[in-house]
Amino acid sequence: MASIPMHQGLLLAGILFALGLVGLLVRRNVVFTLMSLEIMLNAAGLAFVVAGARWGQADGQIVFMFILTMAAAEVSVGLALALRIYHRFKSLDADAVSEMKG
Amino acid sequence: MEIVFYIAAIVAVASTIMAISRLNPVHALLYLILSLLSVAIIFYVLGAPFVAALEVIIYAGAIMVLFVFVVMMLNLGQRAVDMERQWQRGSMWIGPSILALVLIAEVAYLVAGPGTASYGGAAIEPKQIGIALFGPYLIGVELASMLLLAALVGAYHLGRRTPEKTEK
Amino acid sequence: MVPVLGAGSVGLSAVVAIIITTNFLSSPPPGNHFTQVLWTWIDVGGFRPEIAFYLDSLSLLMTLVVTFVGFLIHFYSAEFMEEDEGYSRFFAYMNLFVASMCILLLGSNLLLLFLGWEGVGLCSYLLIGFWYKDPVNGLAARKAFIVTRVGDTAMTLGLFLLFVNLGTLDIQELMHRALAQWPMGSALPVAAGLLLLGGAVGKSAQLPLQTWLPDAMAGPTPTSALIHAATMVTAGVYLIARTHVLYSLAPAAQLAVAVVGAATLILAGFSAVTQSDIKRVLAYSTVSQIGYMFLALGVGAWSAAIFHFMTHAFFKALLFLGAGVIIESLHHEHSIFKMGGLRKEMPVAFWTFLAAGCSLAGLPLITAGFYSKGLIIWDTWSSTRGSAALWGAAVFGVLLTSLYTFRLIFLVFFGEMKTQVHKRPGFRMMMPCVVLAILSVLGGYVEAPVFFGNVHPFSEFMQLALPPATEGPLRGMSEILSETLVTVAFLIGLYVAYLFFIRKREYAEAVTTRAIAKSLHRFWYTDWGMDWLYERVFVRPILWFARVDKSDFVDYIYSGIALITELLYHGVRKTETGRLRWYAAGIAAGSIIFLAVVLFL
Numbered sequence: 001m002a003s004i005p006m007h008q009g010l011l012l013a014g015i016l017f018a019l020g021l022v023g024l025l026v027r028r029n030v031v032f033t034l035m036s037l038e039i040m041l042n043a044a045g046l047a048f049v050v051a052g053a054r055w056g057q058a059d060g061q062i063v064f065m066f067i068l069t070m071a072a073a074e075v076s077v078g079l080a081l082a083l084r085i086y087h088r089f090k091s092l093d094a095d096a097v098s099e100m101k102g
Numbered sequence: 103m104e105i106v107f108y109i110a111a112i113v114a115v116a117s118t119i120m121a122i123s124r125l126n127p128v129h130a131l132l133y134l135i136l137s138l139l140s141v142a143i144i145f146y147v148l149g150a151p152f153v154a155a156l157e158v159i160i161y162a163g164a165i166m167v168l169f170v171f172v173v174m175m176l177n178l179g180q181r182a183v184d185m186e187r188q189w190q191r192g193s194m195w196i197g198p199s200i201l202a203l204v205l206i207a208e209v210a211y212l213v214a215g216p217g218t219a220s221y222g223g224a225a226i227e228p229k230q231i232g233i234a235l236f237g238p239y240l241i242g243v244e245l246a247s248m249l250l251l252a253a254l255v256g257a258y259h260l261g262r263r264t265p266e267k268t269e270k
Numbered sequence: 271m272v273p274v275l276g277a278g279s280v281g282l283s284a285v286v287a288i289i290i291t292t293n294f295l296s297s298p299p300p301g302n303h304f305t306q307v308l309w310t311w312i313d314v315g316g317f318r319p320e321i322a323f324y325l326d327s328l329s330l331l332m333t334l335v336v337t338f339v340g341f342l343i344h345f346y347s348a349e350f351m352e353e354d355e356g357y358s359r360f361f362a363y364m365n366l367f368v369a370s371m372c373i374l375l376l377g378s379n380l381l382l383l384f385l386g387w388e389g390v391g392l393c394s395y396l397l398i399g400f401w402y403k404d405p406v407n408g409l410a411a412r413k414a415f416i417v418t419r420v421g422d423t424a425m426t427l428g429l430f431l432l433f434v435n436l437g438t439l440d441i442q443e444l445m446h447r448a449l450a451q452w453p454m455g456s457a458l459p460v461a462a463g464l465l466l467l468g469g470a471v472g473k474s475a476q477l478p479l480q481t482w483l484p485d486a487m488a489g490p491t492p493t494s495a496l497i498h499a500a501t502m503v504t505a506g507v508y509l510i511a512r513t514h515v516l517y518s519l520a521p522a523a524q525l526a527v528a529v530v531g532a533a534t535l536i537l538a539g540f541s542a543v544t545q546s547d548i549k550r551v552l553a554y555s556t557v558s559q560i561g562y563m564f565l566a567l568g569v570g571a572w573s574a575a576i577f578h579f580m581t582h583a584f585f586k587a588l589l590f591l592g593a594g595v596i597i598e599s600l601h602h603e604h605s606i607f608k609m610g611g612l613r614k615e616m617p618v619a620f621w622t623f624l625a626a627g628c629s630l631a632g633l634p635l636i637t638a639g640f641y642s643k644g645l646i647i648w649d650t651w652s653s654t655r656g657s658a659a660l661w662g663a664a665v666f667g668v669l670l671t672s673l674y675t676f677r678l679i680f681l682v683f684f685g686e687m688k689t690q691v692h693k694r695p696g697f698r699m700m701m702p703c704v705v706l707a708i709l710s711v712l713g714g715y716v717e718a719p720v721f722f723g724n725v726h727p728f729s730e731f732m733q734l735a736l737p738p739a740t741e742g743p744l745r746g747m748s749e750i751l752s753e754t755l756v757t758v759a760f761l762i763g764l765y766v767a768y769l770f771f772i773r774k775r776e777y778a779e780a781v782t783t784r785a786i787a788k789s790l791h792r793f794w795y796t797d798w799g800m801d802w803l804y805e806r807v808f809v810r811p812i813l814w815f816a817r818v819d820k821s822d823f824v825d826y827i828y829s830g831i832a833l834i835t836e837l838l839y840h841g842v843r844k845t846e847t848g849r850l851r852w853y854a855a856g857i858a859a860g861s862i863i864f865l866a867v868v869l870f871l
């Protein structure tokens with residue numbers, strides 16, 4: 001397969017992560033928040049795979065699989081919570097769910 | 103082969119930017135799926151065909167589909183788009199963009215250097231991964247399965263509609 | 271039971287003191303002093319005072335006088351305070367006082383002395399305000415305590431100075447080191463001497479801290495006799511006598527002692543001439559006589575000062591006890607203008623009071639006071655640190671003393687009776703008076719001047735501990751001439767008193783109707799206006815400041831800290847918005863900063 005310099009791959013992962021972070025901070029809709037989390041997780045996984053490919057070992061991919069598992073678990077629970085929030089507050093505004101303020 | 107990597111990288115970044123800035127949630131999700139597919143291509147180029155397949159099947163195929171299901175179920179429609187337009191003003195992008203740029207700069211500084219090329223050898227076969235999973239990473243696998251079980255139970259419980267709640 | 275314990279304990283002390291004295295005289299210990307160390311009090315950083323008692327002729331004599339006169343006064347109070355509801359409390363306080371006084375006298379280091387010093391101050395406060403239900407007594411007690419406190423602060427500073435410079439507070443050691451390290455006339459002994467003088471002035475009620483003693487007469491009469499006549503007020507004299515080396519090294523400080531003594535004896539003498547309360551006359555008289563003792567110390571006549579202390583203890587205690595007898599018999603009448611003609615009614619009281627009064631004034635040759643006062647006056651002329659001015663002041667003081675004493679005696683015992691006698695004193699009150707009267711007459715014969723027997727057992731005894739008075743060049747006066755002039759002053763005072771108060775009372779009235787006499791009278795009556803002055807200069811500003819500071823502006827520092835904390839709280843509270851994106855931003859920013867720190871620092 002191709003030999004890509006590792007720092008470029010990691011830089012790509014960093015850029016994707018930062019984009020996910022921006023999305024998290026900017027969007028008010030909880031669905032978009034969860035989506036941004038997925039972007040960030042994906043970026044982290046990309047970093048692992050790049051590192052694993054650098055050394056030619058399976059460990060990077062295995063960690064990516066675990067990340068994938070965790071993302072799946074988190075998405076399911078997160079979306080269930082988002083549904084609950086919608087039923088309770090009748091809107092998907094993350095700022096409406098600020099009863100823990102003060 | 104390297105050119106494929108760069109093209110896929112550009113596509114990934116562009117589609118991610120689109121994904122986070124769309125007003126309609128379904129549009130954003132579709133862009134995200136595109137981004138994930140690009141990342142899968144990158145994985146294949148790097149010599150990890152197995153996770154490339156996993157990325158497509160599970161991430162783009164299951165998780166994103168779950169997202170789409172929920173969005174459809176909420177059935178927000180045009181009202182949601184209007185609300186999004188209202189919520190999002192240009193000025194809100196400034197602060198997070200600055201944070202993101204600083205983060206990217208730090209990461210760039212961190213990984214800068216002559217760098218080393220990747221292994222460039224043969225792709226890593228699923229067989230190797232399977233042996234590793236059943237060998238050193240066995241406990242991880244078990245824990246992952248427990249995590250999934252917990253997520254299953256939690257999602258079921260949270261998603262359940264209790265009779266008194268629906269009457270509200 | 272109460273008086274047996276109360277007076278018996280002091281009696282036992284007196285017996286022990288007598289036994290020790292006879293032992294000391296017959297077989298003196300080596301070096302003429304004896305130290306008994308009990309234990310080390312504190313041991314920190316080189317500061318190691320011990321609980322140790324030091325016995326030499328000075329402390330022995332003073333302890334003997336204190337316990338003996340104290341015993342007589344306790345015996346007297348067994349009857350005097352009988353009907354009082356605080357009977358046992360009185361004896362408790364008086365016994366505590368005698369114990370503290372003994373610690374003061376016998377302590378071998380200045381810290382232990384200071385402990386006794388404070389102890390007697392405390393007992394003085396407790397006893398002056400003995401009848402605490404009347405707020406006036408409480409006020410007098412507080413005044414005494416606060417004024418002596420001013421002196422005590424000066425003394426503490428003196429102790430600090432001595433310790434910092436000489437490294438010890440043990441008195442004998444201190445004297446050795448001071449002699450070795452401090453040259454004559456340098457600043458340090460002068461400073462230390464002046465500070466200790468400040469303490470002595472407070473405790474002994476000399477100028478400028480004498481204002482508390484006349485008001486202290488609010489206490490019971492035996493208290494006045496014991497504390498404010500015979501013993502506590504002489505603690506200052508003891509302190510200066512003990513640290514005499516410091517004063518020998520500091521002529522300026524010693525001159526200050528002499529000047530304080532001379533000024534006080536004259537001022538107090540004037541005040542005493544005008545008083546109308548019998549106890550206040552005696553209080554001012556005490557201030558004046560202690561002035562004589564300070565004068566003696568100031569000119570270097572150490573033994574003479576202690577001699578006068580001894581005779582003064584006898585006759586002043588007797589005067590107070592006699593005053594107590596009179597006050598009791600006339601049913602708590604204090605004003606001498608309401609007394610009179612008691613000579614025939616209370617003969618024993620009259621003769622004992624007369625004996626004490628003559629001793630106080632210095633009736634030549636047959637009273638103890640004559641010898642002690644004469645010795646002091648001669649020494650103010652003849653000593654190297656004496657001067658003619660001091661001698662003149664002392665002789666004038668004799669005139670004043672004689673004047674007020676005989677004024678008192680004539681007004682109280684002669685003339686027509688203005689208040690009826692309704693109670694006669696019993697044996698327990700009269701026995702101490704008689705004993706003290708005998709001592710007032712005979713006590714002076716232990717030290718007779720050159721021309722009249724030339725016996726000096728007292729000063730020889732004292733010189734085992736204190737240096738003798740150094741004689742300067744005799745110029746213009748011999749001892750016999752000095753004594754004669756003193757006698758002349760005595761007779762003038764006696765004659766004036768006789769004239770004004772026996773023969774022609776109308777002279778007294780004629781003088782007092784003139785305006786200038788009236789204002790002078792009031793001026794001297796209020797102790798030369800000192801109370802008025804202190805009120806304006808010290809008391810009022812402090813009270814004003816206390817009112818201004820009512821909300822305690824120093825407290826603002828602490829409430830300020832609380833306020834800042836509260837502001838911080840409000841600030842931090844704003845960050846807890848409950849909004850998810852805000853928290854996420856916080857996490858992002860924090861991790862960026864953390865990364866930056868790790869990368870770049």
